Amino acid sequence: MAFGGGARASLCALVAASALLLGAPAVGATAATTIAVSPALEPIETVEPEPADETEPPESPLPTPTPTPTGTAEPTGSPEPETSAPTEPPETEEPTPTPTPAEEPTPTPSESPVPTQVPAVPPAAATATTSVWSWIIAAVVLVVAAGILVVARRRSEDEDVAEAAVPAASDAPKTALESAARTAATQAAMEEIGEAMTDAGYSVATVRETLEDVARANNLVGAEIIVFPTALLVSSRGDGPSGTGAVSSGEHDLLLHQVDELQGVVDDARAGIVDPAEIRARIARMRAARPPYSPVQRGAGYVLVSAGLSVLLGASWTGVVFAALLGAAVGTALLAGERLAGRYRALLSVGIAFGVALVVLLGLRLGLDSGVLPALIAPLVVLLPGALLTVGSIELATGQMVSGAGRLAAGAMQLVLLAIGIVAAGALVGIPSLEVAPSSTGLGVVAPWIAVALFGVGIVVYKCANRASLGWILVVLYVAYGAQVLGAVFFGGVLSALIGALVAMPVAVLVARRPHGPSALVSFMPAFWLLVPGALGLVGVASVLGGDAGGSASLITTTATVVGISLGVLAGTAVSSRLGRPVL
Structure with missing residues (x-):
């Protein structure tokens, strides 16, 4: 097929351009064609290594795609990733030492909240919940008791003068x-x-x-x-x-x-x-010696003890009835178990606590008011180791470590036995949700003072004190309770027991100096049960055994109460030491 002269010239130009791009001279091309194409291809040779010049031959689109991958693949792939990889890892280690010195100046602002942690505590009298009439009655009772003791003291001094010559006759038997x-x-x-x-x-x-x-x-x-x-x-x-x-x-x-x-x-x-x-x-x-009261009378006396103490603990009328009924049952069980051995008495304590707690908790389950709750403690008053814990504290304070530690351990074990019975009853029937308000009794202001008399008569009959001792025991009880009421107003509830024991101890010693007065221990022991140092601890131990961590606060309060009574007894003994009669 024959080509024209223009077509042949253009074909020769394309071949020459391809040869120049590939770096080889075109075969069969004339000198005239090379000279004619060379001015157009000179700028391509200078821009050959740069990839941007490949865009210049738009006039010939067919040969341009083939040479582009060979020249551009070599400079682009290898050198760029080698420089970026090793430079960045060491820079990550630099921020590690920086945070430690930056946090050092932080303790300076912690000094500012220290003075704000000391709260203002008002006096105990400003926050006292005791009514004014209770203060007045307590003051009147203490004044009347002081007058009785002054009269008794003057009569006892006259009788001591007559008894002073008696020891002289004892010289003869001493020499024998x-x-x-x-x-x-x-x-x-x-x-x-x-x-x-x-x-x-x-x-x-x-x-x-x-x-x-x-x-x-x-x-x-x-x-x-x-x-x-x-x-x-x-x-x-x-x-x-x-x-x-x-x-x-x-x-x-x-x-x-x-x-x-x-x-x-x-x-x-x-x-x-x-x-x-x-x-x-x-x-x-x-x-x-036979007891001066029959078992029936002693059981009735325990009913008075339980009912009177429930009033002092803030029971309602329903709670007083519950306490009286439970007191009759507990008193009968205690009288029947007086001749049991020690190991059986421990089981008796657990059984009595279980039965009392079961009845009270069932009553609460039936919808009774929270005023029934004091009936849980009042029937167990004789089983509470208040005197045991107090005497143990006194012995520890006076250096008798073995005896004091032994009594405290025995008292704590007695509390645990009673608490186990309460916890077992609570696990059996459950404990309902209650809102117990302090001093929620509606029995009136005079009711606690009548309850003290009921408690005194009941404890005299149940513990078989002489009938002639009843009046003096009531005097000591009223003095102890009146001092405790006033002490709670001015010193708080924990130290009120200290005030009560401090005032009751000299009174018991003065009563013992009367010719027909009871011994100091006889008139002072009912005050132990009235102050009830073990009642708070029983509730606290039961709370701890039941999984309530808040019961530890009640245990601390009990410890402080026992220590307060012990200090009151020691101080009262120091005041009355010249009278020469031991109390505890």
């Missing part, structure tokens, strides 16, 4: 106790006295002091005495061979009429006016 037989008899009498005093609930310091006075009054020189709550060791050294006696004690509790008789024996033995054989005979008669 130098033989070995008399030494053995004196040691046996000391063992009987120590065992009886431990059963009565005296502290080991009081028992030891009393036995030392008895040994001194009977010319028993060099006697060594070791007293524990459950054991007594007496070692005597006379003209003959020395002997040591060991007696177990604390296993048989004494009633109040027995404690009163024992105090008379102790006073005579300390003065040295009775024979050792007579001491042992009187103690034996004291232990064998």
Whole structure:
């Protein structure tokens, strides 16, 4: 096929341009064609390595796509990723040391909230919930009791003058106790006295002091005495061979009429006016004495104790009825279990607590008001180890570590036993949601003062105090409760027990100086149960065993209450020490 001259010239130009782009001269091209195309291809040779010049040959679109991938792939791929990868990793390690010095100046602003943490605490009188009439009644009761004690004190001073010459007649029997037989008899009498005093609930310091006075009054020189709550060791050294006696004690509790008789024996033995054989005979008669009240009367007395204490704890009328009924049942069970051994008494305590809690919680389940709740504590008042914890605290404060720790451990165990019964009853029937308001009783302002009299009469009958002791016991109870009410106004609820014990102790000692007055322990023991140091602790232990962490606050309050009563007893003993009669 023949081409024209123009077509042939254009074809030769395309071949020459392709040869120049590929770097080889065109075969069969004339010199004229190369010269004619060269001016148009010179700028392409200078811009060959740059990828941007590939866009210039728009006039010939067919050969341009083939050479472009070969020249552009070499410079673009390899050098660019090598420089970026190794430079950036070390820069990440730089921010690690910077945050530590930057946080050092932070403790400076923490000093500012320190003064704001001290809240303003108003006086206890400003926040007291006790009514004004209760203050007035408490003040009147204390004034009347003070007048009675002043009159009794003047009469007792006149009688002490007549009794001052009695110890002079005791010189003769003292000189006759130098033989070995008399030494053995004196040691046996000391063992009987120590065992009886431990059963009565005296502290080991009081028992030891009393036995030392008895040994001194009977010319028993060099006697060594070791007293524990459950054991007594007496070692005597006379003209003959020395002997040591060991007696177990604390296993048989004494009633109040027995404690009163024992105090008379102790006073005579300390003065040295009775024979050792007579001491042992009187103690034996004291232990064998029948109670002045029948079991039915004692059960009725426990009903009064439970009902009166429920009023003092803030019960409603329904709660008082519940407490009286439960008091009858608990009193019957306690009277039936007086002759049980110690291991069975522990089970009896758990069973009584379980039964009382079961009845009260079922009543709350049936929709009764929260005023029934004090009926949970009032029937258990005699089982509460208030006196045990207080005497243990006194012994610890006076250096008797073994006895004090033992009594505190026994008291804590008694609380745990009672709390286990309450927790078991709560787990069986459940505990409903309650809103217990303090002082929610609607019984009136005079009701607590009437309840004190009911409590006093009931405790005298149930614990079998002498009938002549009833009036004096009521005086001590009213003084203790009145002082506690006023102490709660000015010092708060925890220290109110301290004030009550501090005031009641000298009053009990003054009452004991009366010819027909009860011993200090007999008139003061009901005040222990009135102040109820173990009631708060029972609720706290039950709360802790039930999984309530808030019960620990109640345990702390109980500890402070027990310590407060102990300090009050110690202070009251220091005030009345010159009267010469042991109280605890």
